[in-house]
Amino acid sequence: MSRSLGPALPPYEPLSEGLNMEGLPPSTVVSVEAPPPPPPRDHLAWSLCTTLYANVCCLGFLALVFSVKSRDRKVLGDYSGALSYGSTAKYLNITALLLNIFLVILVIALIASGTIVVMNVFNQERQAFFNLDHQSLPGPT
Numbered sequence: 001m002s003r004s005l006g007p008a009l010p011p012y013e014p015l016s017e018g019l020n021m022e023g024l025p026p027s028t029v030v031s032v033e034a035p036p037p038p039p040p041r042d043h044l045a046w047s048l049c050t051t052l053y054a055n056v057c058c059l060g061f062l063a064l065v066f067s068v069k070s071r072d073r074k075v076l077g078d079y080s081g082a083l084s085y086g087s088t089a090k091y092l093n094i095t096a097l098l099l100n101i102f103l104v105i106l107v108i109a110l111i112a113s114g115t116i117v118v119m120n121v122f123n124q125e126r127q128a129f130f131n132l133d134h135q136s137l138p139g140p141t
Contacts, residue, residue, distance in 0.1 A: 040083040042070035046093050054100040063092035 047067040050060035070085035 037079075039074050040070070040079055040086045041090075042067045042074060042082065042086045043089045043093060044068070044071060047089050050093050050096045054096055056096050056099045056103065059092050059096035059099070063089045063096065066092060 043063070044067040047060065047063040051064045052060075055061060066085045066089035070082045070089060073079075073082035073085060
């Protein structure tokens with residue numbers, strides 16, 4: 001019982017004693033290396049947008065500084081330094097984004113609650129004005 005896992009290979013034939021390797025065509029060796037890892041991200045565009053549009057407590061500016069440092073390290077080939085500065089820039093951008101979202105929600109809530117309070121005060125003043133106005137007018141007796 002023979003098992004065949006693939007195509008049949010030609011039989012192995014050893015070289016004869018008198019045959020020299022110089023007469024055969026030269027062989028080529030191709031070494032395949034794994035692709036280099038991608039360079040770390042520096043988050044420069046995100047930091048620039050955070051600096052220009054949402055610079056709460058100067059966090060956007062700090063993120064921009066760390067992004068530029070990360071890019072400099074990446075250009076120099078120091079990937080561990082670039083990764084460190086890039087992750088710091090990322091966390092600063094996330095913190096600035098969360099603070100901005102919180103501040104926008106807070107402003108909207110304050111405006112909405114302030115509008116309701118102002119409308120209630122206005123309605124009370126209007127009712128008080130009309131009640132006083134109707135009481136002071138002489139009417140038919």
